[in-house]
Amino acid sequence: MSxxxxxxxxxxxxxxxxxxxxVLTAVAIGNAAIxxxxxxxxxxxxxxxxxxxxxxIQVLQKRVKKRSYAITIVVLGLLSLIATVVLVILxxxxxxxxxxxxxxxxxxxxxxxxxxxxxxDKNLGGAxxxxxxxxxxxxxxxxxxxxxxxGVVQVGITLFNGVIxxxxxxxxxxxxxxxxxxxxxxxxxxxxxxxxxxxxxxVDQVIASIGRYVMGQVVVASINASVVFITMLIAGxxxxxxxxxxxxxxxxxxxxxxxAGWSIVVVVTLASSSLQTAVIVAIFxxxxxxxxxxxxGPKIMTKTxxxxxxxxxxxxxxxxxxxxxxxxxxxxxxxxxxxxxxxxVWVPHQDLK
Numbered sequence: 397m398s399x400x401x402x403x404x405x406x407x408x409x410x411x412x413x414x415x416x417x418x419v420l421t422a423v424a425i426g427n428a429a430i431x432x433x434x435x436x437x438x439x440x441x442x443x444x445x446x447x448x449x450x451x452x453i454q455v456l457q458k459r460v461k462k463r464s465y466a467i468t469i470v471v472l473g474l475l476s477l478i479a480t481v482v483l484v485i486l487x488x489x490x491x492x493x494x495x496x497x498x499x500x501x502x503x504x505x506x507x508x509x510x511x512x513x514x515x516x517d518k519n520l521g522g523a524x525x526x527x528x529x530x531x532x533x534x535x536x537x538x539x540x541x542x543x544x545x546x547g548v549v550q551v552g553i554t555l556f557n558g559v560i561x562x563x564x565x566x567x568x569x570x571x572x573x574x575x576x577x578x579x580x581x582x583x584x585x586x587x588x589x590x591x592x593x594x595x596x597x598x599v600d601q602v603i604a605s606i607g608r609y610v611m612g613q614v615v616v617a618s619i620n621a622s623v624v625f626i627t628m629l630i631a632g633x634x635x636x637x638x639x640x641x642x643x644x645x646x647x648x649x650x651x652x653x654x655x656a657g658w659s660i661v662v663v664v665t666l667a668s669s670s671l672q673t674a675v676i677v678a679i680f681x682x683x684x685x686x687x688x689x690x691x692x693g694p695k696i697m698t699k700t701x702x703x704x705x706x707x708x709x710x711x712x713x714x715x716x717x718x719x720x721x722x723x724x725x726x727x728x729x730x731x732x733x734x735x736x737x738x739x740x741v742w743v744p745h746q747d748l749k
Contacts, residue, residue, distance in 0.1 A: 442568030448610025467573050488637045606729040608700035617647040633665050649724050650712040
């Protein structure tokens with residue numbers, strides 16, 4: 397029986413055919429990835445939320461003995477929190493947002509009357525005042541609001557997709573919370589039996605690290621939003637609830653979120669209050685941002701994910717560049733996971749050589 401011969405490309409036609417098939421395969425895989433991008437994002441988001449809540453579930457499970465009871469308590473707590481936000485925060489949020497829209501033309505007009513804005517406007521030949529007037533006229537007309545999101549139909553589609561997306565993430569989160577032990581067990585069983593115990597310990601450390609990171613980021617965002625809210629109340633600035641709520645959502649994004657929230661707060665304060673008030677608010681919040689960046693944030697992150705500050709910055713920026721906001725959120729726990737694997741696996745292996 398003769399040995400099988402290796403396949404060789406002998407003609408230009410065969411080479412072209414194989415190359416074309418390779419290109420078509422790559423295009424098909426790319427189209428499939430694009431089509432599944434929404435589903436993949438929902439799965440990653442749900443898994444991230446699940447891992448963030450896992451330490452809390454484990455603590456409750458030790459008290460109530462059954463995981464199903466612990467999950468029920470966590471879900472009821474989340475629903476209660478959402479209901480509290482809707483009943484307590486949403487009414488003033490809607491009221492202040494409506495007031496902000498009504499007062500927007502006046503705020504833009506006051507902003508354009510600031511001395512340094514007028515000086516810059518003269519140097520630019522009236523470009524700033526023209527842009528502010530056009531923006532004000534466009535935003536005041538309610539007929540233009542749907543156009544900002546692509547038309548009335550697009551607004552409806554966007555709202556519908558948002559509701560469906562939120563429900564999908566919620567359902568997936570419930571499934572992952574209930575099935576996480578089974579998923580972990582199946583994954584560990586794929587490893588050689590002699591290494592399962594060690595891999596199981598690493599997986600537990602990764603889950604705990606991600607959970608602590610999520611809780612830590614929520615704590616940092618809550619402190620930041622509280623400082624903004626109290627500062628706005630003391631300074632007598634309007635829209636304090638709206639600004640604090642927006643600031644909380646932005647600060648959840650590492651690195652750039654705090655600066656983005658600070659910028660929005662300062663701009664709104666400058667437009668709705670005196671220049672002196674805006675300067676005081678800007679300086680006070682800038683000082684707080686330094687305290688958060690060098691004291692509060694590092695202490696919380698060091699205790700939660702044990703990642704050096706420089707690596708946190710690099711990971712967050714790289715993740716944001718690759719996957720946007722979701723990438724920024726995932727980058728730091730992924731960096732912590734990589735460092736954990738290096739410390740627990742690679743370094744001991746190198747020490748044995």
